[in-house]
Amino acid sequence: MSLKIRLARAGSKKRPYYHIVIADVRSPRDGRFIETVGAWNPMLPKDGDRVKIDEDRVKHWLGHGAQPTDRVARFLDAAGLTKREARNNPSKGEPGKKAQERAAAIKQAQEAAAAALAAAQETSAE
Structure with missing residues (x-):
């Protein structure tokens, strides 16, 4: 039992x-x-x-x-009767799959915009 x-x-x-x-x-x-x-x-x-x-x-x-x-x-x-082990779940605070995909898409768009801006500044400087 x-x-x-x-x-x-x-x-x-x-x-x-x-x-x-x-x-x-x-x-x-x-x-x-x-x-x-x-x-x-x-x-x-x-x-x-x-x-x-x-x-x-x-x-x-x-x-x-x-x-x-x-x-x-x-x-x-x-x-003080028993010892409880502390729990640790580091992956709990991470965003989900869809949120990670959205963050990657936003980052990619920002990099593309920064590259376009740099290219535009180079052509205007010439």
Whole structure:
């Protein structure tokens, strides 16, 4: 049985509140879970008591092979329970294929215009 430490949504519409739970990977997000090990209230300020974690139980479940989701891994890293590797996607900031083609066409047009201008200046100088 593969376990996840993940968020289960609670709270009303537009007022989110999440429980940090241990659940089987096959169960739905807000469905059956094994144990609640914490809570996250995103409506509170970041410097306040936004995340509450039962550290002993989280250590217990991590020892039994539970894998945290990315968001929960951030919380556990902030609490000093696990180490989260920083993600790096350098290609994400690059423009798409069509935008690159447009940029190349604009650059080519600018070079052609600069060459024509240089040729016109040479003929007028003679």
